[in-house]
Amino acid sequence: xxxxxxxxxxxxxxxxxxxxxxxxxxxxxxxxxxxxxxxxxxxxxxxxxxxxxxxxxxxxxxxxxxxxxxxxxxxxxxxxxxxxxxxxxxxxxxxxxxxxxxxxxxxxxxxxxxxxxxxxxxxxxxxxxxxxxxxxxxxxxxxxxxxxxxxxxxxxxxxxxxxxxxxxxxxxxxxxxxxxxxxxxxxxxxxxxxxxxxxxxxxxxxxxxxxxxxxxxxx
Ligand code: GRF
Numbered sequence: 001x002x003x004x005x006x007x008x009x010x011x012x013x014x015x016x017x018x019x020x021x022x023x024x025x026x027x028x029x030x031x032x033x034x035x036x037x038x039x040x041x042x043x044x045x046x047x048x049x050x051x052x053x054x055x056x057x058x059x060x061x062x063x064x065x066x067x068x069x070x071x072x073x074x075x076x077x078x079x080x081x082x083x084x085x086x087x088x089x090x091x092x093x094x095x096x097x098x099x100x101x102x103x104x105x106x107x108x109x110x111x112x113x114x115x116x117x118x119x120x121x122x123x124x125x126x127x128x129x130x131x132x133x134x135x136x137x138x139x140x141x142x143x144x145x146x147x148x149x150x151x152x153x154x155x156x157x158x159x160x161x162x163x164x165x166x167x168x169x170x171x172x173x174x175x176x177x178x179x180x181x182x183x184x185x186x187x188x189x190x191x192x193x194x195x196x197x198x199x200x201x202x203x204x205x206x207x208x209x210x211x212x213x214x215x216x217x218x219x
Contacts, residue, residue, distance in 0.1 A: 008037040009193040012088040014079075014096035015043050019050020020178060021094035021115055021185050026057050028186030035194040040086045042079065044098050060086065066098070076104035083108075090193055093147065094185070102149045110199055112147040113192060115185050117177050119143060119159055124152035129173045138164055140173070142181045144188035146199060155204045157188040157197065158212075160219055180219065187215055 011029070013022045022041060029038045041054035042062045054061050062082055069075040075098075083091065093100075093114040105112065118128040120143040132140045141161040148154035160180045164173060191197045196207045206212050 006033065006035060008035055009089045010039040010087050011036045011090045011092060011189065011193065012040040012042060012083050012086065013038060013054075013092045013094050014098075015041060015048050015050040015094050016045050016097040017048050017050060017095050019048065019053050019094065021181055022050050022092075023053050023057075024182035025092060025094065025186055025189060026054070026059065028190070034186075034190060036090065036189055040083070040088060042082060044096065050095075072099070072101050073103060076101045080104060080107060090189070092185070092189060099151060100147065100149075105147060105149050110146055113144055113157065113188060114147050114152070114154075115181055116143050116145065116152045117174065117181065119161065120145060120152060120156060129170045129177065132164060133168060133170060133173065140164055140177060142177050142184060144184055146204070148202075155199050155202045157191060157204050158184045158216075160184050160216070183219055 013025060015022050026038050028034055029036050038059055040060050040062065041050065042064055043051050044064060044066060046063055046065065051061050051063065064075070064078055064082065066075055069078060089111065091108055091112040093112065100112070118132070119141040123131055129140070139161050141159055143159045144157045146154040146157065160183070162177050162180050191206070198205050
């Protein structure tokens with residue numbers, strides 16, 4: 001079979017730790033039909049395990065530590081110039097434990113996406129799974145959204161619901177949600193980079209709602 005070569009968008013992933021969502025994105029991007037190429041992985045932590053994973057896939061990596069800069073703005077400007085040097089067009093935050101400045105978000109308007117392990121706007125912030133368990137909630141999930149200046153906020157691209165079972169621990173629940181994160185993040189990046197969504201008045205509209213419905217049914 002001859003696979004037509006498509007022009008892939010250049011994407012950077014920002015991480016701080018394990019990098020399992022990063023790996024899911026990298027794996028998806030290996031498909032010649034996938035519209036994005038992971039060109040750069042940046043960590044704000046020296047010891048992020050994800051950096052070693054990215055190297056294994058021969059992806060360019062960089063570590064930018066906050067200690068090297070006097071302010072958040074300076075840090076974010078350095079981050080931006082690293083991204084521009086590699087001709088990055090889109091950014092995926094994947095467990096990146098840093099708040100991005102308004103200036104940075106404006107500069108990359110509608111080009112940064114994030115994954116959060118809850119059904120936003122519920123359970124923004126940290127320790128989502130424990131809070132879900134404490135509240136005896138029956139359903140949780142994960143969300144991919146466009147990044148805006150308020151934490152874990154912005155137009156939602158895809159959400160997937162995950163049941164909370166009676167004897168769940170934080171570890172069990174987080175694993176169940178993570179499995180779903182690894183499916184919806186690559187799909188969301190595909191929608192964004194192939195321009196199959198438009199963002200109007202901070203609402204995501206799909207060009208082809210029926211393919212999305214089929215994808216969601218397949219989860
Ligand atoms: C994921 O649960 C993600 O939703 C959240 O941070 C975690 C990162 O995990 N933002 P990993 O580094 O992708 O394995």
